[in-house]
Amino acid sequence: MRRLLWPAVVLLLLLALNVFFTPSFFSIQVRQGHLYGSLIDILRFGAPLILVSLGMTLVIATGGIDLSVGSVVAISGALACLQISQDAGVFTAVAAALGLCLLLGAWNGFLVAGVGIQPIIATLILMVGGRGLAQLITGGQIITVNSPAYKVIGGGYLLTVPFGILIVIAVLAVTAFLTRRLALGMLIESVGGNAEASRLAGIRARGIIIMVYAFAALCAGVAGLMISSNVSSADGNNAGLWIELDAILAVVIGGTSLSGGRFSLGGTVLGALIIQTLTTTIYSIGVPPETTLLFKALVVTAVCLIQSPSFREKLFRRRPAPPNPPIQTRIREEAGAAHGD
């Protein structure tokens, strides 16, 4: 629980900052049977990011990373919109898009687990190539669709709650159940700790790695549907651009280490919410939009520094500085740590 402390504090600070500038920030109303309010907006617009980050968390827990999710977001939206514009049913279109995403994710997983390529490069292939693929699907145009049924995914409401939020809650619940109530989460963590040792212990490391990449791509696919359905169009060039970076940030802010072996779904959700709240805050406190990125860079640096053990040690050292351990011990420790990889 302590791991979630800092992200939670940062999120609360950001929210408090918002209340300071807009007193009505926390008010939630029901208008025309829909929930309205700044908090609802944060959840609604943050939904795609939360989804992508959830998938990313499991990938990072296995010691990997998935750079291709942004491209997958674009491909998924592009394929769905193309199908709908060619008079296919919404259900068929969504199924086709998600099917393709699963396939792309499995391809990533195959490259990592089957061929043994470093995750960062294996997914770089799809990140670069996938963007081209998305543009190939849309023919370089922005495909606009007019389908009320499709619009529901990203812009609709169910029982006064935005549909996107419900999707996120459902995916989060299923993921949390599968990983925390069943053994799957432990298997994923053990693969992240040491894939070879897990394999020797009888865990199907390959299968698990392929599965988490497929899951990440599926999450990205759903996020892509949400984004494109919200604006009723597909843009192969810009949809989901840089979402992989935001997702990785969300995961790291949430306390999941990039070296794998541990993960925290709650932390990731907090991380994603921090990033989305940051965007909202920037608008509500009147920071000029030009400096959005600057502000983001500062917050990200601050959060990462706070979480770095060596930074905390240097900053919050209470006692007078202990003498540096002899070089041999230090090296032995680091060599020991390297063995763990």
Added chain:
Amino acid sequence: MVTERVSAFTVGRVPAKYLPVLVTGCLFVAMFVVGGIRYEGFASGQVILNVFIDNAFLLVVAVGMTFVILTGGIDLSVGSVVALSTMISASLMAGPGWPPYLVIPLVLVIGSGLGLVMGYIVHAFDIQPFIVTLAGMFLARGLCYTIGTDSIPIEDPTFTAFAQTRIDLFADLWISPSVIVAVVVVLVAAYVLHYTRLGRSVYATGGSEQSALLMGLPVGRTKITVYTISGFCSALGGVLLSFYMLSGYGLHAVGMELDAIAAVVIGGTLLTGGSGFLFGTVLGVLVLGLIQTVISFEGTLSSWWTKIFIGMLLFVFILLQRLFSARSRR
């Protein structure tokens, strides 16, 4: 570790460590020959020189990236630092009217400073390079937009003269001054990597950080230095880009970090660090440039095929590297 493994394995007379570079070289020649057969006017020296002229800034940036990747790190901030450099030079010359001989050194210092800070954070606080340079990327891009959201034209006579100068070589061939800058950078970097202590420390750190530490090499200083070099190269790349574009704009060089990383990987450098050559990076940049040339000669192919081709090339090269290291392990 990887270096030893790879070099233990040879194909014929060629040591395996040169193989990836050789493959890239063959690919480049093959692309050029096929292009020469398919398209009229393709097989001329000027086409290759044009690839250099159009990609001089990418070459400089990729050189810096090679240093970082050789130590096993990664620098995502290069594209934004390039944009920041164009923006700072353009705004300082347009607004207060600073002379270029003040602006260019200032830009280079700022770029190196950003790299230095990122390197220090990576080393001192043990945060992954990926995250630190990602924050650096946001910071530099954010600074661009803070300076201005519009494109600022550069009308300084020195810059325009630099942009328009053609240096004639023999037989109607010509290059731009940027190419000379890029070539000098490559030569200096190659010298540093192969004939200085710093260069050897870079390879040693990337090969195995623990071993390097045990050997008493200054691992921390090396890491900080490579990020500083990368920042310097990005700033210089930005100056070259502002010669090329004659404008400063926050949206210049979006995604350039990917091109630079792709060039380094296609050039045969392992992303785990410790193995690779600068010459490979040069070939990687040339291959990327030639893809664009081929697509423009083809005429009917749309621009997105560039990305698909680069993706496929990355795949093939990574697979090749994988095969080499797998065979050598036996």
